[in-house]
Amino acid sequence: MALLEIEALKVAIGDKPILNGLSLSLDAGDVLGVVGESGSGKSMTALSILGLPPTGARIEGAIRFEGRDLVGLSDAAMSGLRGDRVGMVFQEPMTALNPVMTIGEQVAEVARLHRKASRAQARAAARESLDRVGLKDIPLSRYPHELSGGQRQRVAIAIAVVCSPRLLIADEPTTALDVTTQAQIMDLLLRLVREDGAALILISHDLALVAQAADRLAVMKDGQIVEQGETGALLTALSHPYTRALVAHAEHAPTRVRKPDPAAPAVLEARDLVRDFPGPRRGLRRAPTFRALSNVSLAIRPGEIVGLVGESGSGKSTLLRALLALDPVQGGQVLLAGEPLTPTSPPRRRRAIQIVFQDPQGSLDPRWTVDRLVAEPLRLLDARLSAQARRARVEAVLAQVGLPSEAADRYPHQFSGGQRQRIAIARALIVEPAVIALDEAVSALDVTVRAEVLDLLAKLSDELGVAYLFVTHDMSLARGLTDRVLVMQRGRIVESGPTAEVFAAPKHPYTAELIAATPNLAGTLAARFGDGI
Structure with missing residues (x-):
């Protein structure tokens, strides 16, 4: 049976x-x-x-x-x-995890409910289950926000298997x-x-x-x-x-028509960025300072797609916030179109760089229409535009991302995930930036929608000459989309170069490890079943 x-x-x-x-x-x-x-x-x-x-x-x-x-x-x-x-x-x-309960309490709760265990027995079961999932060194008293994404997922698995389900x-x-x-x-x-x-x-x-x-x-x-x-x-x-x-x-990789000029002046440049975070307090003392960025330098040229890859905690998000001048740095500088960009720079200095986030559902205000959402940067930067001119700009940029003009009068919840991401891209494009940062912008999309969005991004880059900094943990995505790739580990860029060269012959062992860990459909079929597609 x-x-x-x-x-x-x-x-x-x-x-x-x-x-x-x-x-x-x-x-x-x-x-x-x-x-x-x-x-x-x-x-x-x-x-x-x-x-x-x-x-x-x-x-x-x-x-x-x-x-x-x-x-x-x-x-x-x-x-x-x-x-x-x-x-x-x-x-x-x-x-999925309760933010106000410790991880030990959350795993033990399942044992108490289903095994009628005492508190001591449930606590022992929680410890055993967390040990099984590779969290032997993590105290039961930790809260979810104190763990990395991978550790939190291990806690969720510990909760699921604590009673040995069938x-x-x-x-x-x-x-x-x-x-x-x-x-x-x-x-x-x-x-x-x-x-x-x-x-x-x-x-x-x-x-x-x-x-x-x-x-x-x-x-x-x-x-x-x-x-x-x-x-x-x-x-x-x-x-x-x-x-x-x-x-x-x-296995889709978008087709690029326009080739970036390697000799063109950089539209975005970082020079020897250093970012330190104070250590946590331990009684009357503070732990040593943590260095999240250590002399990081990069340059992105017009029309270029640059991938930034690395594990969680490698420094990708910290670097992105520094490049967007959302956080201060303790050393180095960011140059946007050749001029310094800092957290105190006026909004008009920032219009040349925009961002598209991972989750459009969370980054779009559900109470606003698409017209207001997409036009928001114009209201902040071009106050003199009339309502009619703003609406015309909104409809034009919606057309660029493949959405009809009537979409402007609808709300985010009335669109699919891929359409919402197109709206987020339109909001970034409306101020005609030189570079767009895409933070895991397609990781939550299924393969069909992802292919459509990648084709859209490639087309916009070709037509408008906009550059992208593509922050991703998906090495196969970086391989198919980017011109160059930067590999981050522990706050440093350990390898960089043309994407094809880096993937064909990685020089740093960390890069080789990332590539080896990336699932590959044809390679998996050949390895498991002796055949490919």
């Missing part, structure tokens, strides 16, 4: 179907990868298994777990399963992590599944990552599984057009 069997599952909200006749089965010890675009129904499948569909959702069909149909079970019965027999690892641990569901568990941490988390999940004899459902839009881990693959589109089967056979045969499209988008 299968551990999990889903048969003809339908989920609808009002008149809108979300899942439409989904069927799959999973045995103990299996790793099932579920892939598809945003909105395909991947997360809804996981939430349905957990008995957590949206309010008002109607569910038909069967979800049998250990022979027991979960559809129609009471909340109390489902609460007894969740965290005990079925564990869940969510995408963003910072929102089924573990991981929904995009590595999206926000750098490549080396991503590899560690995936190794950890697979090791825990093997040790406990459990099954794993791995939900991801990263085909290369799923190909590394999954025994079987289910491809979802519009609430249905359009193709499923053994991972190697499915990804080498590519019998369904949608699967072929996903693979093509996963």
